[in-house]
Amino acid sequence: MKKHILIVPGDGIGQEVTTVGKQVLDRIAEKFGHEFTYDEALIGHVAIEATGDPLPEETLVKMRASDAILFGAVGHPKYDNDPSAKVRPEQGLLRMRKELGLYANLRPIKLFDELLEASSIKPEILKGCDILFFRELTGDVYFGKRERLDDGNTAYDTMIYSKYEVERIARKAFEAARTRSKKLMSVDKANVLESSRLWREVIQKLAPEYPDVEVEHQFIDAAAMLLIKDPRRFDVVVTGNLFGDILTDEASQIAGSMGMLASASVGDSTGVYEPIHGSAHDITGKGVANPLASVLSAALLLDISFGLKAESEAIIAAVDAVLKAGFRTRDIANSETPADKILGTDAMGAELLKNL
Amino acid sequence: MKKHILIVPGDGIGQEVTTVGKQVLDRIAEKFGHEFTYDEALIGHVAIEATGDPLPEETLVKMRASDAILFGAVGHPKYDNDPSAKVRPEQGLLRMRKELGLYANLRPIKLFDELLEASSIKPEILKGCDILFFRELTGDVYFGKRERLDDGNTAYDTMIYSKYEVERIARKAFEAARTRSKKLMSVDKANVLESSRLWREVIQKLAPEYPDVEVEHQFIDAAAMLLIKDPRRFDVVVTGNLFGDILTDEASQIAGSMGMLASASVGDSTGVYEPIHGSAHDITGKGVANPLASVLSAALLLDISFGLKAESEAIIAAVDAVLKAGFRTRDIANSETPADKILGTDAMGAELLKNL
């Protein structure tokens, strides 16, 4: 198979982890006889520094011309602490999602057995847990009108959904539920929000088309609680952009670390594959970032964008093997991990390649 | 001390748990020589059934005439599954908060040693954890304009904050931080939302007035993750209405059960004290609800609205004693709890009174 992959490292540890992700894609190409060509592009803070724009036109052109995108992270503390900044790295990320029509963000919470103890949640609560989140990604309060009023003393954002937006992500979630345990949880705040009542209406209206799928509605506050209390109750979950942002970050603790979680953003055109972790400037440049989320993002890319199941599974098996051999990055190590098994980003990448 | 207390049981298990809460207040009055008079009023689903209005005028009049309010819960599954219902129990709750100016919702996450094992989080992660949330309660997307557009096919809610609203809750949180570990965490989503940027601006502007308090800003997604990963990092937390709703429900799992958590809503006039759990219709009428959240709400009432510290502490000590004696309601029992120590609502109340 011949494919063109765009690498978009972005900010902070994005560079370090996508380097390993790309090495893994390269090895897969070699091993399975594919031809992957690559290009690279800027986004976020590094793009602002280089061009003044968090999503330069050149990046967008390259994105549209590629078959899939391996993405790093976006963000910089400089802007976080300056609420008045007009140009921000995150604008690049949000505009990319909108421009590419990436309305469905899939976040699988997959638990590697070896990491059962890495979580702050009790292993007996976690064992067997396997969740697939569908987070809506191009609507909600992320894209509604926002404004300052009243001489800057009041600010608002608009939480907004149209039925077609809910329907297209819900259908993806219903379809996925069919291939799994046939249970779908929809999360909203319909006891307060009109946009959530619209959300719930659409789910209820679609449900009869999927009679084999059992639908459960939860309010976001209850869901945030249940996710810790009884994570095995969750299988396929569909929710809006903001609630999905919160719930999936929380769910990362099930997998022991954000450093283990990959995501796929898909929709109308090129898919984007990225860790759910952020730019993590506190550890940037130290060579200690966990590259496995980027590696697992590469696995999702092969599976979802290219339909290369065996290749994708080979990567997951390699991650499993490396963990079974006892290797850990700092974020997933514990007090019992021998010092010589705690690896930096590159060394973890090297171990992984040995297993591919 | 002579005081008039309004009991507002509301829906579901609200009735069962406030009955115990009131018994405890009665016993305290007797023991400490106070004179508490009571009245009762309707809210929520039961008020709709009786009067068509989730917050009847009569209830509001009684609320304004009382010195403090012991509140149960509000909500009914009937409305949850009917997104088109025009009159809803929650409207009564929200209108009460607005009418009484209850802009500050205090939610202490207090961990009783005996319940360390009741949580799904590892005891070594929890030990020593003690958090005080300040949730803003009369602004945000709960009270902004909401509407259907486009023939009902689009719906929006408005997430809105004015600086004065942020300032008054933030000051309460800063003051509280001073009396505790002098650390304040503010939670927002300032990398995306304009209302969050306004929020952060206000916190940053106030910080120099409290030079002894160390301020940390977290995004809501990161906070939802950190709360599980490292709950001891949290001490005093201040956040908006929606993020506070989500985070505090999640935090309930630190205390082992929602059934243990009380809250105080205060502001311009009469304070309202209520469990953070909901109406729980699945267990309503079975006599198994945990009354301790209502009892601890009564303790908060005495402390905050009446300044009766010793009385409040007597209640907390009684709860502690009952737990130390091994008594549990179902929600906080585990597989090792002897059957004869698992009590229903009333029996738990009776044990508590023995210790007062």
Ligand SMILES: CC(C)[C@H](C(=O)O)[C@@H](O)C(=O)O
């Ligand atoms: C960086 C931020 C804008 C982004 C989001 O909130 O969507 C991130 O948290 C994510 O989940 O991809």
Ligand SMILES: CC(C)[C@H](C(=O)O)[C@@H](O)C(=O)O
């Ligand atoms: C019942 C509901 C409207 C309410 C809220 O969201 O505020 C509840 O969850 C709470 O936290 O008091």
